[in-house]
Every structure is written in structure tokens, then in C-alpha cells.
Amino acid sequence: MDIAVNSRVEGSKKLDENYIYGCWGIYQVVQAVIIFLLILPTGFQLLVGVFIGYRPGFRCAASSSWDDLIIANSSLFVTHEKCHVKLFYNDSTRDTPKLVRETPCTKGYFYTLDKDSTFVTEMDLVCDQGYLGELVQTLVMAGQLVGAAFASSLSDRFGRKTVLLTSHLLTFALGIGVAFSPNYTTLAVLKFLLGVLQQGMVMSNAVLCLELFPEKTRFYAEAIGLFSWTTGLVVMAPMAYLMRGYSWRYLQVLLTSFSVFSLVQYWVQDESLRWLAANGKTEAAERVMRKVARWNKIRYEDLNKIVMKRMTSNDNPNDVDTEKKEMTENTKDLKIVVEKYSIITILRSKNIFIISLIMWFTWLTNTVTYFGLTLNSTSLAGNRFLNFFLSSCVEYIAVILEYCMLRCLGRRTILMVFHAVCGTALASATLLHHFSGGDSRIELASVVTTFAGKMAITGSFSTLFLYTPELYPTNLRNAGIGFSSSFSRLGAIVSPYVGTLAEKIPWAPGTIFTVMCLTVILILLYVPETRGHELPQTLAEVKVWYTEHSGRRQRNKKETTKL
Numbered sequence: 158m159d160i161a162v163n164s165r166v167e168g169s170k171k172l173d174e175n176y177i178y179g180c181w182g183i184y185q186v187v188q189a190v191i192i193f194l195l196i197l198p199t200g201f202q203l204l205v206g207v208f209i210g211y212r213p214g215f216r217c218a219a220s221s222s223w224d225d226l227i228i229a230n231s232s233l234f235v236t237h238e239k240c241h242v243k244l245f246y247n248d249s250t251r252d253t254p255k256l257v258r259e260t261p262c263t264k265g266y267f268y269t270l271d272k273d274s275t276f277v278t279e280m281d282l283v284c285d286q287g288y289l290g291e292l293v294q295t296l297v298m299a300g301q302l303v304g305a306a307f308a309s310s311l312s313d314r315f316g317r318k319t320v321l322l323t324s325h326l327l328t329f330a331l332g333i334g335v336a337f338s339p340n341y342t343t344l345a346v347l348k349f350l351l352g353v354l355q356q357g358m359v360m361s362n363a364v365l366c367l368e369l370f371p372e373k374t375r376f377y378a379e380a381i382g383l384f385s386w387t388t389g390l391v392v393m394a395p396m397a398y399l400m401r402g403y404s405w406r407y408l409q410v411l412l413t414s415f416s417v418f419s420l421v422q423y424w425v426q427d428e429s430l431r432w433l434a435a436n437g438k439t440e441a442a443e444r445v446m447r448k449v450a451r452w453n454k455i456r457y458e459d460l461n462k463i464v465m466k467r468m469t470s471n472d473n474p475n476d477v478d479t480e481k482k483e484m485t486e487n488t489k490d491l492k493i494v495v496e497k498y499s500i501i502t503i504l505r506s507k508n509i510f511i512i513s514l515i516m517w518f519t520w521l522t523n524t525v526t527y528f529g530l531t532l533n534s535t536s537l538a539g540n541r542f543l544n545f546f547l548s549s550c551v552e553y554i555a556v557i558l559e560y561c562m563l564r565c566l567g568r569r570t571i572l573m574v575f576h577a578v579c580g581t582a583l584a585s586a587t588l589l590h591h592f593s594g595g596d597s598r599i600e601l602a603s604v605v606t607t608f609a610g611k612m613a614i615t616g617s618f619s620t621l622f623l624y625t626p627e628l629y630p631t632n633l634r635n636a637g638i639g640f641s642s643s644f645s646r647l648g649a650i651v652s653p654y655v656g657t658l659a660e661k662i663p664w665a666p667g668t669i670f671t672v673m674c675l676t677v678i679l680i681l682l683y684v685p686e687t688r689g690h691e692l693p694q695t696l697a698e699v700k701v702w703y704t705e706h707s708g709r710r711q712r713n714k715k716e717t718t719k720l
Contacts, residue, residue, distance in 0.1 A: 182453030185369060189381075191426045192366050195325065196385040198415035199358050201393065202332060202351045203301075205412055206294045207532055207545060208397040209405035212277045212287070212656075214269040217242045217262035233257070237267070240284035261285075273404040280341055287657065289341060293348050294532065294653035300352020302646040305360065307353075316436075317365040318428040324357030325419030332413030336406040365429055380556060383619060387552040390531075394546035401542070509629075515680045516625055517644040519572070522673040523618045525648030526579065529655035529666060530611045544604065551608050555616035562616075567688035568624035573678050575617035580674035582610035587667030610670070627687040 217237040234254075236243045241261060245254035261284075268278045277283065282290040312320045331347050331354070338344040366382060393412070400408040430449070433442040443461070450457035504510060531548060562571045589603035625641050655666045 182449075182455075184449050184452040187452075188369055188426060189366075191422055192362060192369070193381055193385045194418060195321065195358070195362055195422060196382055197389040197392075198325075198328075198412070198418075199355060199362070200386055200389045201412040201415060202328060203297060203355050204390065204393065204531060205409065206297065206348075206653075208393070209275050209409055210277055210290055210293055211275045211541070212283065212290060213274070215239060215266045215278075215283055218264040218267045237262075271402075273406075274401070275405045276338075276344060279405070282341075291653040291657055293345055295650050296345055296349040297352035297355075298528075298646060298649040298652070300349040300354075301356050301649065302643065304353035304356025305642060305646065311357070312361045316428050316432055317361045318422070318426060320357055321361040321365065322419055322422055324354045324361065325416045325422070328354045328358065329413055329416040329419075332416065333410060336409040336413070369429070380560065383556055384553070387549060387556070390549035390552070391546060394542050394549065397545075398542040512628060512684055513640065515684055516621075516628065516641050518680065519677050520621060520625075520641045520645040521648045522576075522670075522677050523614055523621060523648075524645035525652050525655075526583075526614045526670045526673065527611070527618055528649050528652035529670065530607065530614065532653055532655065548608055548611050551612035552615045555612045555619065558612075559616045559619050563620075563623075567686040568620060568627070569681055569684055569686045571620050572617055572624065573681055575613045575620065576674040576677045576681075579610045579613035579617065580671045580678070582606045582613060583667045583674070584671040586610065587664050587671070590667075591664050607667075614674075624687060628684070 216239055219237060234245055234247060236245065241259050242263075243256060244258040246257050247254045266278075266281055266283060268274070270278060273279050276293075277290045280286075280289075328351060331351050335344060335347045335351070338347060362382075396411060397408055400411060427445045427448065428438075428441060430442060430445050432438075433445065446460050447457055449455070450460050531545075559571070562574070566574070583606070586603045586606040589599050589606065592599070621641075659666050
């Protein structure tokens, strides 16, 4: 009987949703265009460091302190290396010159780019200060971690549009502040705050997009949103290329200016009608309803009746209980049981905890690999702007492949295929680069295989957003994907140091990424496939499902059947 009640309640909700949101009328199209345009700049502040924080070739600037010694003794000569100036004595009795003295770069550095091309060159963040360049990007990722923790609650309390608009306007203000940063400390603090605001934009925009469309069309909205994100990354490269002859501050201002478009949102975009209905915002909801009815040419009276019903019951936290209570009064013997879970449930249930650990490691692998490859794309052989552009373009291929594969393969299978491709591609790239010996053709092959790895990890990352929530019961679904996302931020925090590691040990990043991807393939065998299965509702269903449908157990069953 509980299932019957649930079906009737859910059926009523879907009917209402389809009536209000089901058609792609003028209203939905205009609102969607605004949302997707606002997605474009969300990656700018996150990844602009690839260009404005680029570390070019450098060496110690020429020093005149030893000139008199060199003139007096022709056997002495000086070399200016990356972090030291060395004085050698060319003794004819020795096979190699003798090092006489070594000093740091007291006269500064000479760069292959102009002094103000990046904040790294302008502030001399090299040698002993080299870690400070990567720390800026790490602080952006740490800001994301903080923003992810608070953005959702703020959006639920103050509204999706309010948080989204505020985040964009503050991003504009702080982004301009970054361009005028007088010192490193100011730059670092502002970049951290921009990381927080970036999650405010992403989280509120995602929720607003989901609440604008019904269930059947959300997949397309998500695909278009991913397309908008990729397009934002793609357009960054040509803009950075055109601004390469100017100070990094001009590029920062240019990319930040895209957030000004959010002012259009203030007049054109409306607050989520679902949020207004859930929070009893009667007057605001009425204005939106009249606008929807007028633009989509539907009856305002019918729309108002449905939404007012939501205000009084349907989106209220006690909504479902209220409807179930009414049904219980009509069916005296009906008993309603609502199960509530928390993150503690994951820790207490052995099966769920093991599955969660596997998914957390998978998310960590995807994040550190994706951002590691993206942030390190400008250090690959060839033109750094072209490399970043191509590295972003391959994400379009990932979207197409993922869509096609989801129609015929299971989620777990797709993840394993993408990780296998990524691991193989990155292993090949590492070997090609190591044994290239300066051959341009082999170096080009190394770049191409790296891009293939980037494409595969992008497809895997996108699939994770679909697969992870399907592994948890209804009332634990948000906590499940939320903890997975938190673990993924740890990978994002360490990803800026991939470039530094590559400078010291060129083969290390590719090897680490490959090992992690291959490990994911093995541990995913213990995770059940979700394709073709209804979403689990209760904890009991999940426990039985995990026990009977994990990949390992299914394989054992097949072997037993053959015997």
C-alpha cells in the first residue's frame, strides 16, 4: 500500500511539472539562453591561471659583480643558469672546468617573455619562490571546497537567482581587484575568494537549470550546459593569444568583464518558480506565473491553481506527509512509513561504505587527472595556446561519445572503458615523450595521445555525475554525491603541482595518472551496474541490491552456472 501511495503522489507531481515546465515555450527558451550564457564565464576565473600564471623559460639576469675578475683572469668565465650564477675556472689540466663560486640570482631573472606577461614573471615566482605560483591555483581550488559547502544552503535560503547574481557581481568586483593587485598576498586572497564565488555560480546555476525543466528534458539541458562550459574554455585560448603582447592584468580584466552580463539576468531572468512556491513567496510567484502564462500562451488560472497548491502543500517539507495523511483518512488501514538517512548511514553500513570508498577514489582520480591535464596543457610540446585550445575541443568529442554509449552500455562499463582509454593514452604519451630524443614527430604523437587521455577522462567525469546518485537510496542521494564531490576537490587542490612535478620528473605525472586509472578499472568490478534497474528507494533495497548485483558477485555466479 505504501508503494501505491508513493506512486499516486509522484504521479500528481509529474503531471503538475509537465503542465508548468513541460513545453519548450518562449519563456523556457529565453530563461535557458540566459542560464547557458551565464555558464560560459564560470570556468574563466578557475582556469585563467593557465595563462596569467604561466612560467616561461628563465635564467639569472647578467651580473657585473665578477666582471673585474674575468677581465683580470681570462681563464675565468660565468654561466647564468635558472637559479644560480656560477663562476668557473678553466684549468687546462682538467677535463672539466672547476666551479669557483656559486651565488643566487642577485640581479633578478631574464625571461623568454616580457616581464609583465604573467604574475609569475612580474613577481619573480621562480626558484625558491616557485611554489607560490602553484599555490595561487591551489587556493582557487580550496576556495571551491569552501564554496561547495555553503553555496547550496545559501541558494536554498535566499533563492537561486539571488546567489547566482550576487556571485557574478562579486566575481566581477574581485576579478578586477586581481588585475590591480599590488602584491602577492592580495592576489592570493582574492583568488581564494574567487574560488568560493565560482562554486556559488556553478551550484546555483545548476539547480536553477534543473528546476526550469521537467525530468524528461533535464538530460538535454545538462548536455547543453556541459557544451557551454566547454565552449567557455575553448574561447579562452584565442583571447589569451590575442592578448599575449600585453600585461597579464589586461587579460584578467577582459575575462572578468564577461560577468557583467549577469546584469541582464537581473531584468530578464526570474527566480525559480519551484523555490518561490516552496517558500511561500506569493506575490513574486504570481508575477512569474503571469509572465509564463503570457509568453507560453497558457491559461493563468490553471497555472495559478497548480502553483498555489504547491505553496500550501506540495513543495512544503510536510507536503508528501500531508497528501499521504489525506489518503490515509480515506483508507483507514493505510500506514505510511518514511525512512530518513544521514551521512552517518554511509559510515555504519558496511556495503554502502565500501561502495562509497570506491566512488570517492574514482572521483579523486577523475579530478586530479582532468585538472592536471588541463593546467599542464600549456607545457606540452608545441604552441601553448594551441595546446589549450585543442585540449578543450576534445571535450566536445567526449560529450558525443558519452551520449552514444549511454544508449547501449551500462554506466559502470562506460567508466571502465573511459578509464582504460585514458590510462592507455597517458602511458603511451609518457613513453613517447621519454624516448622522443627531441624528434618533433614523436613529440607531436605524445601530445595527440595526451589529448586522447583528456577526452576520455572528460567523458568519465561526466558519466560519474549520472552514475553516482543512482547508487544511493533516495534520501541518501544528495549526501552520497556531496561527499564524492568533496573528495574530488582534494584532487583539484593538488593538481596545480603537476607541472612542477613534470619539470623534475617528466615521466611521473603520466605514470601516476595511468596507475590511478587502472586501479579504478579493477575496483569498479565491485560496484553494481545501475543501467536497467529502478532507483533504490530504501536502505534495505540498496543492501540487497549491492549483495546480489556487484560486479564480482555477478562474475562468480556466471562461473558457477558454467560449472
